[in-house]
Amino acid sequence: MDDDSDIARTLYLWAQGVDTHDWALLTSVLCPKFDYDYTSHRSVSAGRVAAVDWVDHARKRFETMRATQHSMTNPRVTVDGDRATCRMYVTAWHVADVDGVQDWCTIGGEYRNELQRIDAHWLISLLRLDRRWTAGNPAVLDLPTR
Numbered sequence: 001m002d003d004d005s006d007i008a009r010t011l012y013l014w015a016q017g018v019d020t021h022d023w024a025l026l027t028s029v030l031c032p033k034f035d036y037d038y039t040s041h042r043s044v045s046a047g048r049v050a051a052v053d054w055v056d057h058a059r060k061r062f063e064t065m066r067a068t069q070h071s072m073t074n075p076r077v078t079v080d081g082d083r084a085t086c087r088m089y090v091t092a093w094h095v096a097d098v099d100g101v102q103d104w105c106t107i108g109g110e111y112r113n114e115l116q117r118i119d120a121h122w123l124i125s126l127l128r129l130d131r132r133w134t135a136g137n138p139a140v141l142d143l144p145t146r
Helices: 003-019 023-028 051-062 138-142
Strands: 030-037 046-050 067-080 083-098 101-118 121-136
Touching: 003 023, 003 067, 003 083, 003 101, 003 121, 023 030, 023 051, 030 051, 030 101, 046 051, 083 121, 083 138, 101 138, 121 138
Parallel strands: 030 121
Antiparallel strands: 030 046, 067 083, 083 101, 101 121
């Protein structure tokens, strides 16, 4: 495969790891320490973190939900040596029980991620979400973690 395809595949595997609760897969596509910026969704959600810690937090968050589905399209990749950026549209469905009733919330926007080639593999070094819209019940996204 070429770099563009490998980079898009890394991001698709990230979504697969989240949606299938495959925490080992999710960890495998992240740099050991990486930056994240979800401030378009939660104003305090940004920083630098160890991949294993971020995945542990993600596990606690996503295991409170019945299902998620991250559909990502239109990857636009720019490669500069062993560094790359990839912009990709996202529609992320989240389904959970809120007060005993199944409910949902969907986020639409764009991932603007950065990746680094390490040992011939593209890994996410910056995970950034630019949320553009939300539909449904936002309480689904704020359930207590386990």
